[in-house]
Amino acid sequence: MTYAIIGFGKIGQALAHAFARRNIDVTVASRRPPEALAPQARAIGPTVVARSLQDALEADTIFLAIPFWEHRELAKALPSWKGKTIVDVTNTFGVSPEELDGLPSSAFLAKAFPGARLVKGFNHLVAPILATDPVVEGGHRVVFLSSDDEDAVAPVAALAKQLGFAPVTLGKLAEGGALVHARGRIWGPLIFQDLFKKEQ
Template identity: 65%
Template sequence: MSYAIIGFGNIGQALARAFARNGIEVSVATTHDPASFASKAAAIGPTILPKKLAEAVKADIIFLAVRFEQHLDVAKALPTWQGKTIIDVTNAYGVSPEKLGGQPSSRFVSQAFTGSRLVKGFNHLVAAVLAQDPAVHGGRRVVFLASDDEDAATEVAGLAEKLGFAPVKLGGLSGGGLLVQGRGNSWGHLIFKDLVKFDG
């Protein structure tokens, strides 16, 4: 299984730190030349591999960690996203529900990535918290996942576990997805909730 993070701002770098902590290779890309962010990637760890966008999108599981309005540019990188799992880390705060056709923001994003399986996730925490070790006081930091594809949600839950998080599945995009999205001038009820799960 191969992984990529598209977008290397604060959230992209926070995700990269989770991979580095666990010694897992991940490609990172932006719409710019990899040389422009290679030193930042190297500072995080040797398993963080700067790539061109066209290379990074060959991965099986792709974190979409760009600004919401940039997702359409990323979607043009492939003619079809068949066989790919996209983890939508974007927030559409400030984007009117009308512009989204009244849909959950992730369903709107999924329409650009034709053929992909989309999971909303890893977006409810601010970058500074997401970047921290998810092992907290003997528990694990929670990440919420929502998807209309149960198999894709299970696959991403497995990756979240590998990265040290405690995944909590919220169901489909129209139900659970609304709890973890920013849209218009409102945030979903679970956004910014920093929760820790204790096993046992």
């Protein structure tokens, strides 16, 4: 399984720290050329490698850590997204429900990526917390996952565990997923909840 993070702002870098901490290879890319990202990528860790956007899109699992509306331009980068898993890390605070056709933001986003398997996740923690070690005092920081494709959730949950998080599956995007979505100017009730799951 290969991984890429698209977007290398605060959230993209926080995710890169999570991969580096567990020595898991990940490609990072953005609209900027890879040589512009390379110094920061190297500073995070040797398993974090800056590549071109087109190279990053060859990964099996792609984390979207970009401003929400940029997904439409990114979606044009591949003729088909079949076989790809997209982890939607975006948030849409301030985007009206009308702009999203009344859909949860991830369901709206998914329409732009035909053939992809979409999982909403890793979006409820602010960057400074997401960047820190999720194993704290014998507990694991929780990440929430939701998807309309049940088969897509399991490998993302397994990766979350590998990264040291405790994945909690919330069900479909319109049900449990709504708990971590912004709607208009209202955050979902689980956004910014820094929860821990204790070791059994």
